[in-house]
Amino acid sequence: MLILLIPTVMVGIWEWVRHQLLMPYLSMDAGNYLTPVLVFLSSIVLLLPLFRLMERNQRELEQERAATSAMEAREALAKELHDGMAQSLFLLSVRIDRLEQSRKDGSVSADSVDQIKKTVHEVNRYVRQAIASLKVPVSSAESFSLEHSIKEQLAGLAGEVMIEVSLDWRLDEQALTPAEQAELLSCIREAMINVRKHTRAGRVSVTGQGNEQGWHVTVTDDGAGIQHEDPFAVSGSYGLQIMRERSRSMGWRLQVQSGAAGTTVEIAKGGGEDGTLPGADRR
Missing domain, CATH: 3.30.565.10 (Histidine kinase-like ATPase, C-terminal domain)
Structure with a gap:
């Protein structure tokens, strides 16, 4: 708002002073030449710091958005790891313990081995999907x-x-x-x-x-x-x-x-x- 208002206020004040106080001393042509000069000087003195502040705020906002996107990506990957690989690996460890116990009892079944193979295949699939998801370029929801x-x-x-x-x-x-x-x-x-x-x-x-x-x-x-x-x-x-x-x-x-x-x-x-x-x- 200041960037918009300062030039307007400056020109308004200058024109009022010029017509009310300086008319006996300053010609119309000289006043017309001085107007853009004063606007330029006021922009350098007052507006440049505001533009720098706005640019700094924009950079900080972009950094915050990048950090938020990174956190969301990490949360999504953590959820994928938890829902897929972590649970499957836990199930695999349980089935291996049961298979070891069955081996000790002398009652190892083919179904137990097939279940372990299936779990290993699921973990492999989760890993492939996670890698494939990470290779896909990040895009907004609107462009998906x-x-x-x-x-x-x-x-x-x-x-x-x-x-x-x-x-x-x-x-x-x-x-x-x-x-x-x-x-x-x-x-x-x-x-x-x-x-x-x-x-x-x-x-x-x-x-x-x-x-x-x-x-x-x-x-x-x-x-x-x-x-x-x-x-x-x-x-x-x-x-x-x-x-x-x-x-x-x-x-x-x-x-x-x-x-x-x-x-x-x-x-x-x-x-x-x-x-x-x-x-x-x-x-």
């Missing part, structure tokens, strides 16, 4: 785009395994809450990791369509497929099992269809019993 994040995941997959990728995204992001977007992105990432690890696919495509009333997302590849009637029953299919647990916790439907022509993973919410949407193009 689920479609852009999926494009980055597809580009990374294409660069790692030299595979053709495509994206057809017509899902209104307003139909998903931030928590749903995060879980859906994790499921899509897990499906693409399975494509990279377990198939010899030459092409993978991701499609998404729907609105607040219902939507479905599919991840399709043309790989060798899963040679089992129930893909979730395959030994070591921890990724699919984790995706199923995530989908159940969010109230979504997860279907996996696999054969010689490839594998299709579909996640759906709302719509019909089979996850279809009115007028949807099932591919």
Whole structure:
């Protein structure tokens, strides 16, 4: 306010003094020349310190915002570590203790070993997701785009395994809450990791369509497929099992269809019993 008011007040005072007191001694032309000179001198003397103060306040505000963003990032990472890796490692230690006790009793079961393998796989998945999240450039909530994040995941997959990728995204992001977007992105990432690890696919495509009333997302590849009637029953299919647990916790439907022509993973919410949407193009 002072930056705005000082020049106005200075010019007003000068014009009043000039017309009321200095008219007999100062010509009109001389007064017109002196006016900008006085404004310039008053700006140097009075306004420059105010501008420096404003710039210092702006720098302090930016530093405070940067510190706040860093703290929020640390809190988010701590929550991810606690909810994922810390709890899984604790569960792993409990199961190892039980396995050790069973070994002493001579009753080691294959289920115990499978449970430990599953827990190790979960920890590995949490670590990968945390690293992937840290590699994503920080952006404001307004500029976040689920479609852009999926494009980055597809580009990374294409660069790692030299595979053709495509994206057809017509899902209104307003139909998903931030928590749903995060879980859906994790499921899509897990499906693409399975494509990279377990198939010899030459092409993978991701499609998404729907609105607040219902939507479905599919991840399709043309790989060798899963040679089992129930893909979730395959030994070591921890990724699919984790995706199923995530989908159940969010109230979504997860279907996996696999054969010689490839594998299709579909996640759906709302719509019909089979996850279809009115007028949807099932591919």
